[in-house]
Amino acid sequence: MPELPEVERGRRLAESAAAGRRIERVECAADAIVYAGASPAEWEALRGRRVLAACRWGKQLWFDLDAPPHPLFHFGMSGGFRAPGDNPLKLASGPVHRPEEWPPRYWKVRLHFEDGGELVMTDARRLGRLLLRAAPREEPPVSRLGFDPLLALPSPRRFAELLGARSVVIKSLLLDQGFAAGVGNWIADEILYQAGIDPRRRARDLDDREAKRLRTVLRRVVEKAVSVDAESRRYPKGWLFHRRWGKRAESKTARGDAIRHIEIGGRTTAWVPAVQR
Secondary structure (H helix, E strand, O other): OOOHHHHHHHHHHHHHHHOOOEEEEEEEOOOOOOOOOOOHHHHHHHOOOEEEEEEEEOOEEEEEEOOOOEEEEEOOOOOEEEOOOOOOOOOOOOOOOOOOOOOOOOEEEEEEEOOOOEEEEEOOOOOOEEEEEOOHHHOOOHHHOOEOOOOOOOOHHHHHHHHHOOOOEHHHHHHOOOOEOOOOHHHHHHHHHHHOOOOOOEHHHOOHHHHHHHHHHHHHHHHHHHHOOOOHHHOOOOOHHHHOHHHOOOOEOOOOOEOEEEEEOOEEEEEOOOOOO
């Protein structure tokens, strides 16, 4: 699933392809699921509007236009933006995109700009959502999200307070979008591994040093993933990310420690008992 770094990559592509341009035409695929019941006629309201900026909070991404409504995008499990001539990010759960194919397969909305440019959102598995909002920041789903680790990471003291107020296990808390918007399964496993914290521990049981360490690693992991534009092959070789997949019994970290897989809150969790306490 696209997590914060992948969605930030999408925001940057959208900013490059759309910001400052006027929408000349909108094409909508016949998909009531992805459009959450909205009709293509409602999206026609975007015609003639100028895109001022592409914005993101957590995994939610929207365009600030010169007048409402503003389109809001969620990529789901396999969605993403495409523009002609781009180099699409390959997701484990997504389709293989052929650069010469335009429009790409599984497109859901296709925005044509007055200067001839285009931007498309694709979604093969139909778990993404396309919404229209009068004020995206003040309305659900964005208004219900917690802090964004890249844009608004709480101070060390406030972060420790947030942890101390919750009795849920720490892995589940990190996946709660009302706590940390944009953190998904691999990021949660990565930061708990690098912070040396057992994913089964209760959030309120972490001491101040552990809370500070967790916050520091969260910032470091997210910033690094964003800095390399979510290209996973460029993540540091020692990251758990490279060896956490597949639930193989023989999996080991780059240091040779055994990786174990358990279920927490219905999600597969990769962790390293030798270093996570």
